[in-house]
Amino acid sequence: MEARPIAELRAVTKRYGVVTAARGLNLSIRPGEFLSFLGPSGCGKTTALRMLAGFEQATEGEVLIDGRVVNGVPPYLRPVNMVFQQYALFPHMNVAQNVGYGLNQRRPRPSRAEVAAEVERALQMVRLAGFSDRRVWEMSGGQQQRVALARAIVNRPKILLLDEPMAALDKKLRHEMQIELKSLQRELGITFVLVTHDQEEALSMSDRVCIMDHGQIAQIGTPEDLYDRPQSRYVADFVGRSNFIPAWVMGMVGDHIRAEGPEGLSFTARTGAPLTIGTEILLSLRPEDIQLALAGAPDGHPMRITHRIFLGEHTEYHLSSSAIDHLVTVVPRGADAVLRNLTVGTEVAVCWREGAPLALTRD
Amino acid sequence: MLVLPLLVVVLFSFGERGAAGGYVPAFTLDNYANLAARWTAFQNTILLAPLGTVLCLLIAYPLAYYLAIKADPRWRTILLILVIVPFWTSILIRSYAWIQILGGNGLPRLIAEFGFGRPRLINTPFAVMVGIVYGYLPLMVFPIYVALEKIDRRLLEASADLGSPPWRTFVQITLPLSLAGVATGSMLVFILLMGEFLIPQILGGGKVFFVGNALVDLFLQSRNWPFGAAVAATLVMVMLVIVTLYLRAMKRLSGGRDDVAMM
Numbered sequence: 001m002e003a004r005p006i007a008e009l010r011a012v013t014k015r016y017g018v019v020t021a022a023r024g025l026n027l028s029i030r031p032g033e034f035l036s037f038l039g040p041s042g043c044g045k046t047t048a049l050r051m052l053a054g055f056e057q058a059t060e061g062e063v064l065i066d067g068r069v070v071n072g073v074p075p076y077l078r079p080v081n082m083v084f085q086q087y088a089l090f091p092h093m094n095v096a097q098n099v100g101y102g103l104n105q106r107r108p109r110p111s112r113a114e115v116a117a118e119v120e121r122a123l124q125m126v127r128l129a130g131f132s133d134r135r136v137w138e139m140s141g142g143q144q145q146r147v148a149l150a151r152a153i154v155n156r157p158k159i160l161l162l163d164e165p166m167a168a169l170d171k172k173l174r175h176e177m178q179i180e181l182k183s184l185q186r187e188l189g190i191t192f193v194l195v196t197h198d199q200e201e202a203l204s205m206s207d208r209v210c211i212m213d214h215g216q217i218a219q220i221g222t223p224e225d226l227y228d229r230p231q232s233r234y235v236a237d238f239v240g241r242s243n244f245i246p247a248w249v250m251g252m253v254g255d256h257i258r259a260e261g262p263e264g265l266s267f268t269a270r271t272g273a274p275l276t277i278g279t280e281i282l283l284s285l286r287p288e289d290i291q292l293a294l295a296g297a298p299d300g301h302p303m304r305i306t307h308r309i310f311l312g313e314h315t316e317y318h319l320s321s322s323a324i325d326h327l328v329t330v331v332p333r334g335a336d337a338v339l340r341n342l343t344v345g346t347e348v349a350v351c352w353r354e355g356a357p358l359a360l361t362r363d
Numbered sequence: 364m365l366v367l368p369l370l371v372v373v374l375f376s377f378g379e380r381g382a383a384g385g386y387v388p389a390f391t392l393d394n395y396a397n398l399a400a401r402w403t404a405f406q407n408t409i410l411l412a413p414l415g416t417v418l419c420l421l422i423a424y425p426l427a428y429y430l431a432i433k434a435d436p437r438w439r440t441i442l443l444i445l446v447i448v449p450f451w452t453s454i455l456i457r458s459y460a461w462i463q464i465l466g467g468n469g470l471p472r473l474i475a476e477f478g479f480g481r482p483r484l485i486n487t488p489f490a491v492m493v494g495i496v497y498g499y500l501p502l503m504v505f506p507i508y509v510a511l512e513k514i515d516r517r518l519l520e521a522s523a524d525l526g527s528p529p530w531r532t533f534v535q536i537t538l539p540l541s542l543a544g545v546a547t548g549s550m551l552v553f554i555l556l557m558g559e560f561l562i563p564q565i566l567g568g569g570k571v572f573f574v575g576n577a578l579v580d581l582f583l584q585s586r587n588w589p590f591g592a593a594v595a596a597t598l599v600m601v602m603l604v605i606v607t608l609y610l611r612a613m614k615r616l617s618g619g620r621d622d623v624a625m626m
Contacts, residue, residue, distance in 0.1 A: 054523075054524075055520055055523075055524075074523065074528075075523040081524055082520075084517050085517075086517065088515065088518050088520065088521040090522075090536060101527075101535075102525035102526055105525055105527045105531070151525070155525065155526070
């Protein structure tokens with residue numbers, strides 16, 4: 001039995017004049033989970049977050065927080081708090097005043113001592129103890145980010161909303177913050193809803209990821225789900241990388257399908273749903289599922305190397321043949337040195353495990 | 364270059380008036396001892412200049428707030444231009460227009476039509492105040508507009524998100540962050556008002572006398588330069604004191620911003 005959702009979107013549509021920013025969103029957010037909205041800019045992920053915060057009101061449908069319909073309820077009456085993209089710290093207040101701001105808005109108002117104690121505890125949680133008197137504009141980006149986080153969690157919101165909170169941090173700091181944010185979420189047990197366009201960020205922190213495309217939800221699932229069982233080319237392409245090969249369904253073999261690609265290439269592929277024979281499909285094949293061998297290997301499909309890119313932990317090859325125009329594969333650092341140092345123009349053979357390709361219906 | 368004229372004024376203020384006017388070098392404090400003769404002008408200036416500044420502020424702030432925050436961005440430029448349009452003609456001409464409006468055949472007559480008696484408006488402190496607010500409003504609106512316009516809208520969202528209803532967001536965030544604009548605008552209007560003579564002359568009909576009018580009188584009419592210089596020097600001193608006090612108060616207010624969150 002599933003617990004009552006902490007928040008829900010029911011057939012929510014948001015229109016700005018003639019532009020539809022979000023269309024028919026249906027989503028239940030589970031208490032205590034870490035959910036991410038992932039998608040390119042303009043996909044509606046920020047609109048969804050802002051409707052939860054109350055900055056935007058749904059044109060159609062219902063938004064529920066903690067079992068209550070909150071359509072029309074202004075942000076200051078909602079039990080949620082947000083960490084803003086550029087932090088939006090109050091420049092005329094010091095760290096403690098920023099963090100204590102939310103507590104001081106409560107009626108009846110908590111005492112000074114209570115506020116000070118809560119503020120100190122929140123600052124400790126984000127490892128900023130002793131920074132109370134600092135001016136916010138004297139702090140580094142990473143520190144400002146922590147202040148913004150403390151300012152939100154000190155209110156113990158039902159849901160913490162995070163709007164691309166790490167977009168302004170450099171890569172290394174971002175990675176540290178991701179780990180810290182995840183452990184903070186576990187410690188607090190608060191539901192986190194994150195908006196990001198960075199798939200690595202979404203995959204590494206989230207319990208579930210909601211992938212958005214043109215104002216609609218493309219797919220919701222655990223990071224593993226989305227990576228292993230994407231339901232569309234869009235998702236397969238957005239989460240990780242993939243090669244796409246057009247093919248036709250030839251028949252079923254157990255729960256796998258047999259498909260035929262260009263020039264009679266045959267594949268055994270996984271499928272999410274049963275497919276009828278003759279259906280045109282796209283086969284999605286992850287680069288790391290493709291094995292590279294020297295030319296002449298048995299059962300391999302002969303291809304030629306067109307690019308070699310050294311990326312440190314692995315080497316990436318771009319391949320081409322008359323049947324498959326463009327195929328990307330990677331060879332890990334631990335592999336045979338010969339395979340890691342093939343030159344452009346070399347003839348090779350590629351093969352993949354039976355069932356590695358995934359059949360997607362063509363959009 | 365900036366201080367030189369001021370030094371000349373100070374120097375003159377210790378001199379004596381020549382037989383045909385002008386300045387004869389001397390060292391006397393008689394001019395300063397005589398200041399009481401112009402007490403009314405000082406009184407009017409010290410009373411009406413701050414009052415005019417405050418009235419300007421009270422009208423300009425909501426106007427600037429509307430322009431910067433509430434107005435549709437598409438109309439903003441046009442509305443801003445409308446605020447400056449009066450500056451395109453001389454204050455002299457515009458003040459004469461006010462004579463028509465406030466004079467016997469203007470507003471008082473209209474009020475009489477509605478049966479509320481026939482109040483006298485022209486040549487009163489009220490008329491001077493109307494002229495002042497009208498003439499100096501744009502100088503107050505613009506600095507405040509700029510300060511408000513610079514405020515990041517996400518700060519207002521953050522305040523709402525943290526549980527603050529709109530009016531408390533205004534008091535705790537918007538107002539403190541626009542104080543610099545308020546200070547600049549008030550300073551500008553106040554300093555210019557202290558030297559104002561045209562509006563009291565035209566709309567006050569010589570009855571509401573500013574120090575500025577006294578100076579015009581002393582320098583151009585009676586040609587008593589040393590006494591005029593003493594009046595001018597005193598005005599500068601008074602202004603200096605008031606401006607210093609004001610700036611100090613503003614500084615304390617923004618330094619004491621710690622308390623703003625406690626509202």
